[in-house]
Amino acid sequence: MPRPKNPKVPQTWDSKSADDAVAALKLATAQVGITLPSLSRDFSSLTNPLVELGRARPDVVKSLADCLVELVELRGIVESMNEEAKKETVSADG
Incomplete structure (x- = not known):
């Protein structure tokens, strides 16, 4: 199976981008009946905040x-x- 193409990775991103990514993944996983309870923004980094996918x-x-x-x-x-x-x-x- 061919590997999907990776989009360009931004050099910087902000907390809104992280929040939007969390919301998008929550919505997408909910549509297929999957819940990731630990999914949230990682607040440990003020610059370039990450998304915490958590444990499942x-x-x-x-x-x-x-x-x-x-x-x-x-x-x-x-x-x-x-x-x-x-x-x-x-x-x-x-």
Whole structure:
């Protein structure tokens, strides 16, 4: 399975970025029935605050990993379907 491309990592970020990341992950995990109770902003760093992912039971971590793998697989399927649609459009036009 190909590795997903990593977005550019910012050199600096602020507490709002960390808070937004926490909120986004809480929302995303809630949508698939996963709760990470320790998920929060790490307040130990005033500059470039980090996100504390915390500790979780192995079954919760496995569920999260399974969701990510499924997402990567679905992304591949969608990309493949888009490529096929483009080929069909080109051949229909030509």
